Amino acid sequence: MNETGTTRNVNDLFRRACYRQPVERTPVWMMRQAGRYLPQYRAVRKKYDFITMYKTPELAAEVTLQPVDIIGVDAAILFSDILVVPEAMGMELHFLEGKGPVFPQPMRDDGDLSRLRPVEADLDLKFVMDAIRICRRELAGRVPLIGFAGAPWTLATYMIEGQGSKNFINIKKWRYANPDSLHRLLEKVTVAVMEYVKAQVAAGAQAIQLFDSWAGILDKDGFAEFALPYARQIFRSIDDADVPLIYFAKGAGIWLDLLMQSEADVLGLDWTVNIGEVRQKVKDQFALQGNLDPVSLFAPPQNIRQQVIKILEDFGAANGHIFNLGHGILPDVPVEHAQAFVQSVKEESPRFHAGSKK
């Protein structure tokens, strides 16, 4: 453990839960917790565009740390975007107001593969590593810092579709008509992501989450062939046994048998699965992260508390649960509701850990 992790007040609930060790209460954080629902985030965002924010280490660090103090989460997650990797590979990236990220020149066939260059993470993505270093210094061990990347399938989907899509026709056309070249693209992306997450760990990231946000557009065979093996390859490449690995494959709960081959430490669950049933199936092989429907944060705080209790009861009195939403927090959620959510987990979870001692 390095110098920043040795203070007395270290909150290591998240880390212990990732390794299914006993905790006094269930740790909690929220995907996209450094985001627009926070007035303090909006104040920064008013002055800078999204790209400037994640490319300026001081700004990225500032918003990364906001929810630690304001919401009281048990882990920070770096403010960044999964598309920095394709951008570093040479793809021009725009963020359009109200529309999100767009690649104006998406990849359309294997001729485009030559447009992609290898990523030297410490150089090409230095702004991320600098942000990690600032965050670790500022956090001073209060809570751990989670690094992340997009999983290759999800990045390739963006690179081919160019933006969000309703039916994902372009990547599926490619998949059915020319699967070998799609594998070549996925291999290139995988190498880049491996470099990227290794550099994050070297810079100080204390856990790594892979976001496979578009796993759920696939069929089961497609997930087994085009998504899972590349995510697994990345997890295998992180040989630091002190860094828990989280796989969040949205919409993939239906393929739990495949998720269990991912070689992650933690499976992130969206809200469509019953976390208790998943726990019965994965037993001691994985910790589980999730799984409150992010839309339920629009409900009155007393309803939020009921939903929290329901998930705690479903999971039961066992180790290995990191409370989270089943997807990112939505921009219009009242900040008091986010606070009520985190507070509910803190207040309701200790009785499920009554037999635990630190």
Next chain:
Amino acid sequence: MNETGTTRNVNDLFRRACYRQPVERTPVWMMRQAGRYLPQYRAVRKKYDFITMYKTPELAAEVTLQPVDIIGVDAAILFSDILVVPEAMGMELHFLEGKGPVFPQPMRDDGDLSRLRPVEADLDLKFVMDAIRICRRELAGRVPLIGFAGAPWTLATYMIEGQGSKNFINIKKWRYANPDSLHRLLEKVTVAVMEYVKAQVAAGAQAIQLFDSWAGILDKDGFAEFALPYARQIFRSIDDADVPLIYFAKGAGIWLDLLMQSEADVLGLDWTVNIGEVRQKVKDQFALQGNLDPVSLFAPPQNIRQQVIKILEDFGAANGHIFNLGHGILPDVPVEHAQAFVQSVKEESPRFHAGSKK
């Protein structure tokens, strides 16, 4: 069986498969098969708007029958829209070009419940019953005619959101903050849908499919409380033992244990499940309909054939499979690809039924 079903050339593959009886080959039809991918449909649509088409029995019947001759499907499904029921309940409905159906005054709280009136299906939706009668006469028993309705959860979602939605915040707010009044809305819709499907059967519909297109936005408890019981109530109300009942709850394959409580004869499956694994679990309790990814119809015909073979192999040599897409056919699919899909099922499936005799 009435007079139209007694001709010599009757194709009853679909019907037999629904009841898991032996067939010589797997029957096949496509959700949204009367649709824009067909040049003959577009020719009609050029002259009339969408609402005029489904409200004019002769036009609705014309496009209903097109895919029977052009594509060679084993069942016709009435051309209509699930939103005719909320419209008949008193909600103003617009179809916006390029945007789809919109309720300009969506329901926002239980005060709006009083806006809804009971449906007299034979009067309020006479145009549907007339279209069914024309279709039956024109089909003359060549293939059966499927009637359909939206399931209450999906209709209520449209009525509350007013249109398609990304996060379905309005209905979920209502669900968490005021579940009792949401149940009152669902009860009203259920009564209307029951009247509607009973009238369809009386007019000549030979099977009924309930579309629960937005089941998948729910969590498991929500599906068990707000979607499943209302669909089941409708299935129970259809007491004609000669009318197979199909429940297509998109995105609900993850809750197979709940789907098995639906009391339908057939479970419609989207493309995210492996149909062979589902068959192992449902055994002889249900026939299964599906489950090719509709996007795979953009692939070259030889790839479509491979996908068809894969699903036939997954299902195996057993009775009770109706081949279909996992969701509606997309508007830009080349018509030759739709034909190749249906032809592949017809050519590849007989060897999986080698032991069957009529």
